[in-house]
Amino acid sequence: MLSKTCEYAIKATLYLAQKAHQSERANVKTIAKAIDSPDAFTAKVLQQLVKHGIVTSVKGTNGGFFIEPQTLPNLTLLQIVVAIEGDGLVKDCVLGLKNCSNVNPCPMHDKYAPIRDNILNMLQSLLVNDLATQLEQNMIFLKSK
Amino acid sequence: MLSKTCEYAIKATLYLAQKAHQSERANVKTIAKAIDSPDAFTAKVLQQLVKHGIVTSVKGTNGGFFIEPQTLPNLTLLQIVVAIEGDGLVKDCVLGLKNCSNVNPCPMHDKYAPIRDNILNMLQSLLVNDLATQLEQNMIFLKSK
């Protein structure tokens, strides 16, 4: 469903959103530990998030990553997913047909199209900021115990 | 969403289901052309379908693949998907948490769990036999024009 890269991107962003509520930043090692991901690979994922303007980085001692206060309020999971793997998940035919549509449907189109819409809706409606709050309240979790 | 292997497996099975309506079989080359997939790789996918009892093969001149009349009526897309890639798509946490559940949810669980159920439902409800009929009526298609 989602690539590992995308899983890490979402988790890292949510972790940083939590930190943002306390106006804190975090470095790669801390993030990787918090989301149970490999350090070096997580660093690469964070680089991608920086390039897409989802997180910001600071070099040097006490450096790290953080989310700008102005980006946080409207940041959705959809923006993260699209930044990492494009919009294929919410647009492409589930059987890979180039021209699949209502008038030219693949065998799964009729039943899958609404599900794809649900996925888009879910990703649009999941606000990073809200999820960060739920994380703080231990209502949701970023890794297995 | 689905692997290429799984896409080919579904399309090949549907093509053979269509053939089954005429009590015909088809060889790799014919199938690959019909579903717009690479010959050699399609052969491997068909081998997997044979091993899982979804299709049957006949060697030698005029050999090929076909679906047994007794398997066709109740064959669903779910059986094909599970045979090829296991039940991860309809069971696993979308963020890869080992113990994600209602009491221990990942950040996407609440909104994703129903979608995952919808996917399971869709796959269970899509009968290969029905789709074959729709293919014959040109209501649905296995490849782009």
Added chain:
DNA sequence: GTTAATTAGGATAAAAATGTCTTATTTTGT
């Protein structure tokens, strides 16, 4: 029987995804 057509299976190859390591650059703290 011999030949041709076909699947089975194994080896190999190429591409993509995942992951690691090393060096350069930047920044802070001393």
Added chain:
DNA sequence: ACAAAATAAGACATTTTTATCCTAATTAAC
């Protein structure tokens, strides 16, 4: 200034997925 801590970037390595090729085995047609 210097050392330490951190990200950036590129090279490299591993694993998985996707794809190809070759040989063996089997079957039908002649």
